[in-house]
Structure formats: C-alpha cells, structure tokens
Amino acid sequence: MPPQAVIPKSRDLVAALTAIGARIRPETLEELPRNGLAHRHWRLRGRGLVLRVPILPGAAKALDRQATIFRRAAASGHTPALHAVLRPSRYLPAGALLVEAIGGRMPRVPEDLPALAVALAALHDLPVPRGKTPVPAIPEPFVATLTLIERNLERGAAALTSEIRQVIEGERRWAREFARENAKALRRAPRTLVVTDAHPRNFLIATDSRSGKDKAICLDLERGQYACPAIDLAHATLPTAIAWGRSGERLTSTDLRRFLDTYFRQRGPRVAQTLRPWLKPFARLIALRTTAAYAAFRASGAERVLGPEARALARKAIIHTLDAGRLAKIFAAVR
C-alpha cells in the first residue's frame, strides 16, 4: 500500500451511509474489483448504486470539485448520475460519492472506439461556464500538461535507465519548443470540459435503454477540467494506454480515422476545422504524459492498491512502454 492510502473498513462505510439515511447492513456492500488507483468502490446490492470512496491523500479537498464535475457531466448522458455526496467525516476522512451503478462491460479496442467517440463528443459539447468555477479551467493546457509531465519524470527518475531518459529528453525538448513557438495559438485553442484521463478502461459499455444499442459511459471524472479536447482524443487512442488492457489490443490508422470521423460527425465541421490542427501535437504530448505517469507509478510502489488482475495489466503495460527501443518507436508513431 502506498504509505498514505486510506482504505475504509466495512463498519465505517455502513456508519457513513447510515448517517445520510441509507439504511443498509454490512451484507448490502459488495466491493468491486480494485481496478483503479484513486478510489475503492462498493456496490449497494439491490439499490442500483455504487459508493465511490477516494483513498489518496488530499482527496477530501477535491470532493466538491469531483461532485461538481459529475453534476455537470450528467447532461451528456454518458456518465453515472450522482445521487449523494457523503461529506468527509470520522468514518470516511475523504468523504465519498454515491453514484449510479453502471451495468456494462469493459470496452474492447478497436471495436468500441466509435462508442467512446460518441461519449466524448457529448461531453465536449457541454456548455463551458464563464467566471469562477470549482472545476479547474486551465489557462493553457499544453504547458500545464508539460508541468505535470516534468513533475512525474522527477518522481519516476528511479524507474528510468539513462537510455530511456535520453529518449524522453528529446520529447521534452520538443514539447518546450512547441509551447514557446505556438504560445499565442495555444491560448486560443478550443476549450471544453475534458475527462483528462480518457483511456478506454475508464469507460464501460452499457446498453442504451431506448435504442438497445451500445453506449459508452465514462466512470472516472475525477480529473475533469476545462482544457483542450484533443487531450481526450489522444488518450482514448494512445497505444501505450491501450496496452494497459486485454492482451493483443491495438489500433490501426484506419481504426483511428474511424474514431475521429465518428467524433467529428457528432460535433460538426466547424469544430473539426478548429480542433484538427491540435490533434497531432497533443497526441505526442499525451504519449509523453503517459510515459512519465508510468515511470512515477513504477517508482511509487502504488501498484499495491490494485487488485491482482489490474496489477498484472499495469505491470505488462509498463514493461511494454518503459523499454528504450520500443519507446523511441512509440514516439515516432505519434509524430
């Protein structure tokens, strides 16, 4: 367990839920597989609800922000409804969210990418509020992402060989230069609500009750912010993020085209015209972001919070990515 992760006991969950008037017993709670790093989830049997409990330090401060993102994103029709907010208490120091339980399956790549494109288009089409908001509105998302990358590279330095560092350094130099040379244009690049962490495993594929068709639901809105939507399009289709999935999942240039065509069909030609020029630079930046995140993850020992299945997937993806020879090819492919 990373030293700071706070994992609640079953009696604390029952007490916190009882405090908001949900009459439940310990047997009502069923823990879901530990697929993620930032939350633990318990299904409330027979209620159609999931209790989403943040486990990382500092999460209490972020609870209102996460609740706001869930509320705003709900209008897209592609996120779980928020039923209640459990304030931080002595039972749950970071509080929790009670959200709609989504019945569905993990997306398969590339088959389900068009469904993800429809979900992202609906999220990106939501109105962007003016003025102050608890949801971060990043003045310049490219540079903000680069700052995050540099922090993670520092944290993850121990997990990197000098050969890998050299490959990464080349990408970092490119990103800095790109930011400098395009500073003005980057400030005017499209802004929408973005998921930020839009890799396929943060979605489930459910069945739409009206049409009977597949519908992608984005579960993990914790890092939602107002930024450039190219970030989500890059992360949903990034080969090294997809490698953290079923073995053998990959996408071809035709799959990528199909994903983008579906997305722009939903959002219209005006959006396509203003957003397309940003797709490549953000794809390259997000490839670097994921590499840096994997390095920081490996150095932190955070894999201990994952269940056995998710841990095996994480290890495989990270071994696949943090390899000097392969990394050079990964970056070459997004140029």
Ligand SMILES: Nc1ncnc2c1ncn2[C@@H]1O[C@H](COP(=O)(O)OP(=O)(O)O)[C@@H](O)[C@H]1O
């Ligand atoms: N609303 C929900 N309905 C059903 N399952 C959920 C829901 N939210 C999360 N889960 C389950 O928990 C897992 C981890 O969720 P996620 O939001 O990605 O957590 P983390 O923030 O820790 O990455 C998902 O893969 C899914 O299995």
Ligand SMILES: [Mg+2]
């Ligand atoms: Mg997640």
